[in-house]
Amino acid sequence: MSGALRTMRDAFIEQIYNKMRHMDDIFFLTADFGAPSLDKIRCEFRDRFINVGIAEQNLINVATGLALEGCKVYAYAIAPFITMRAYEQIRSNLSISSQIKPVNVNLIGVGAGVSYVVSGPTHHCLEDISIMRLLPNFTVFSPSDWKLAELFADYSINKKMPKYLRFDGTPLPSIYEDVEDLEIEKGFHEIKKGGKICLVSTGFMTHRALAAANESDDIGVIDVFMLKPVHNELLYNAVKKYECIITIEEAFINSGGLDSLVSKLLHDNQSNIKLKSLGFNDKYVFELGDRNYLHKINKLDKDSITSAVRDFYGKRQN
Amino acid sequence: MHILQDKQKLIGFLKEKALWVRRQTLMIHKIAPETRLASSLSDVEIFVALYYGGILKFDPKDINWQERDRFIISKGHGAISLYPILADLGYFPMEELKRVCKEDSFLGGIPDIIIPGFETTNGSLGHGLGVACGMATALKRKKSDSAVFVLIGDGELYEGSVWEAIMFASEHKLDNLVVIIDNNKICMLDYCKNIIDLTPLEKKFRTFNWKVKTIDGHDVRKICNTLHPLKIDRSGRPKVVIADTIKGRGVPQLEGDSLCHIKSLKEGEINDLLKGQK
Numbered sequence: 001m002s003g004a005l006r007t008m009r010d011a012f013i014e015q016i017y018n019k020m021r022h023m024d025d026i027f028f029l030t031a032d033f034g035a036p037s038l039d040k041i042r043c044e045f046r047d048r049f050i051n052v053g054i055a056e057q058n059l060i061n062v063a064t065g066l067a068l069e070g071c072k073v074y075a076y077a078i079a080p081f082i083t084m085r086a087y088e089q090i091r092s093n094l095s096i097s098s099q100i101k102p103v104n105v106n107l108i109g110v111g112a113g114v115s116y117v118v119s120g121p122t123h124h125c126l127e128d129i130s131i132m133r134l135l136p137n138f139t140v141f142s143p144s145d146w147k148l149a150e151l152f153a154d155y156s157i158n159k160k161m162p163k164y165l166r167f168d169g170t171p172l173p174s175i176y177e178d179v180e181d182l183e184i185e186k187g188f189h190e191i192k193k194g195g196k197i198c199l200v201s202t203g204f205m206t207h208r209a210l211a212a213a214n215e216s217d218d219i220g221v222i223d224v225f226m227l228k229p230v231h232n233e234l235l236y237n238a239v240k241k242y243e244c245i246i247t248i249e250e251a252f253i254n255s256g257g258l259d260s261l262v263s264k265l266l267h268d269n270q271s272n273i274k275l276k277s278l279g280f281n282d283k284y285v286f287e288l289g290d291r292n293y294l295h296k297i298n299k300l301d302k303d304s305i306t307s308a309v310r311d312f313y314g315k316r317q318n
Numbered sequence: 319m320h321i322l323q324d325k326q327k328l329i330g331f332l333k334e335k336a337l338w339v340r341r342q343t344l345m346i347h348k349i350a351p352e353t354r355l356a357s358s359l360s361d362v363e364i365f366v367a368l369y370y371g372g373i374l375k376f377d378p379k380d381i382n383w384q385e386r387d388r389f390i391i392s393k394g395h396g397a398i399s400l401y402p403i404l405a406d407l408g409y410f411p412m413e414e415l416k417r418v419c420k421e422d423s424f425l426g427g428i429p430d431i432i433i434p435g436f437e438t439t440n441g442s443l444g445h446g447l448g449v450a451c452g453m454a455t456a457l458k459r460k461k462s463d464s465a466v467f468v469l470i471g472d473g474e475l476y477e478g479s480v481w482e483a484i485m486f487a488s489e490h491k492l493d494n495l496v497v498i499i500d501n502n503k504i505c506m507l508d509y510c511k512n513i514i515d516l517t518p519l520e521k522k523f524r525t526f527n528w529k530v531k532t533i534d535g536h537d538v539r540k541i542c543n544t545l546h547p548l549k550i551d552r553s554g555r556p557k558v559v560i561a562d563t564i565k566g567r568g569v570p571q572l573e574g575d576s577l578c579h580i581k582s583l584k585e586g587e588i589n590d591l592l593k594g595q596k
Binding site: 027047048050052053055057058060061062063064065066067068069070071088089092093096097100101 | 430431432437438439441442444445447448449450451452453454455456457459460478479482483485486490
């Protein structure tokens with residue numbers, strides 16, 4: 001990890017601002033959710049920046065109408081609300097419609113996982129990976145750092161399909177030194193090559209995974225930044241050399257998230273690789289504290305990851 | 319586009335077309351009894367006026383013609399009466415009407431974006447106006463003359479997303495937007511007035527700064543005379559026409575029945591009705 005702290009949304013919005021200066025068919029819509037980095041777009045492109053008010057359903061519907069007229073649309077709101085408040089609008093107008101007509105709508109959900117730590121379960125977003133992954137025709141992007149977020153800007157403009165961008169809410173250091181050679185559609189990157197154990201993580205949890213992996217050369221880390229579509233063959237080729245995989249996500253597990261993705265991959269390849277899933281269990285988080293504390297009580301902190309790794313070695317010796 | 323110059327002749331022509339559409343709608347219902355008949359009969363004259371009365375600009379040979387007017391049928395469940403019109407105009411062969419809801423047909427019990435001539439995904443209620451707002455916004459930015467029409471059922475007004483869009487449209491001065499409410503006053507299980515009374519509807523729209531007209535939704539002359547000037551009117555406000563209609567219009571068994579939405583006619587009843595009409 002290196003470099004200054006930066007939010008994914010700032011890095012991404014900056015790129016979209018640059019594009020909007022040259023492309024007059026880009027619209028930026030928000031459900032009354034801002035960011036200092038958004039002010040330039042708000043002030044400079046008054047005819048293409050639209051605040052629909054606290055109305056996520058209309059945010060999706062208006063975005064759809066603009067996209068059906070050929071515009072490239074960014075719809076911006078807090079992650080749990082843009083996904084769940086307007087899920088049926090997303091399903092009907094983006095997922096279903098885009099199968100017949102091009103609909104380039106990019107949903108930017110800020111506050112993935114428990115980014116909004118002390119705001120409680122309404123503002124935590126632990127369901128989005130599962131529910132957005134199940135929608136046909138959708139791309140689900142879950143970057144671990146702002147450089148990946150930045151890289152996605154060109155792709156979001158050019159690929160005329162609906163997309164969900166799952167951004168962490170807090171400033172984070174960058175993980176990637178250089179993203180120029182990354183293939184977005186490959187969907188993942190083996191950040192650290194290991195021996196027997198591979199931590200497969202997404203979003204913020206890749207930072208946790210890397211911290212835990214630094215303890216031993218035996219632990220590899222794969223960052224899955226595209227949760228859909230996934231390049232199954234390449235991903236399997238990357239994980240098949242390991243004896244054990246631990247998936248780590250700031251989301252509910254056993255519910256169709258990253259753990260399900262990897263589990264199906266192993267199943268389809270009749271693999272004997274052991275699999276363990278770390279994430280939130282089947283209950284909401286009312287406890288208060290900082291992110292580390294919430295992770296600790298839900299067994300997602302560095303020590304819990306290390307203990308899961310040790311557990312594998314313990315069982316192996318038996 | 320088919321526009322008859324002589325107004326009197328046009329009105330007669332539209333009335334004939336409406337009768338033909340009713341018969342065709344009954345025949346579709348005979349093939350596919352699960353289609354929503356009653357709500358597909360209240361909007362027949364509205365469809366006929368829009369497509370044959372010179373209101374909508376369209377080209378069946380170029381369905382994505384940029385200069386076309388957009389028409390969103392938000393009350394998708396009650397729109398099988400548009401199938402014969404689209405077929406008649408050349409959007410797809412007339413033969414397709416004989417295969418509604420059958421294997422390999424693209425004409426379902428509720429219309430979809432896959433059908434040539436349908437702009438959006440319909441059937442799930444409360445989306446059409448918001449999508450229309452997006453289209454109208456894009457068209458205004460492009461300085462296009464095209465208008466966006468939306469047909470909404472009165473029962474559909476219970477969806478909160480419609481009111482989100484009503485607020486949006488006036489705030490953004492979408493004067494290229496014309497909404498038609500098929501005000502047939504019946505939902506699925508009862509009269510609207512017995513569920514949550516929507517009156518006074520005119521006042522509600524005026525309060526939201528919309529231009530409002532109320533008309534008889536089965537009078538093709540009134541529909542044409544109202545929609546045409548409203549389409550051209552670009553005075554900064556979105557426009558709504560509250561079209562008073564009768565659910566199940568033309569079918570005595572359905573008219574006035576609060577449960578008509580979910581009623582299907584038997585084949586014999588349809589045959590009797592078809593015999594009774596010219």
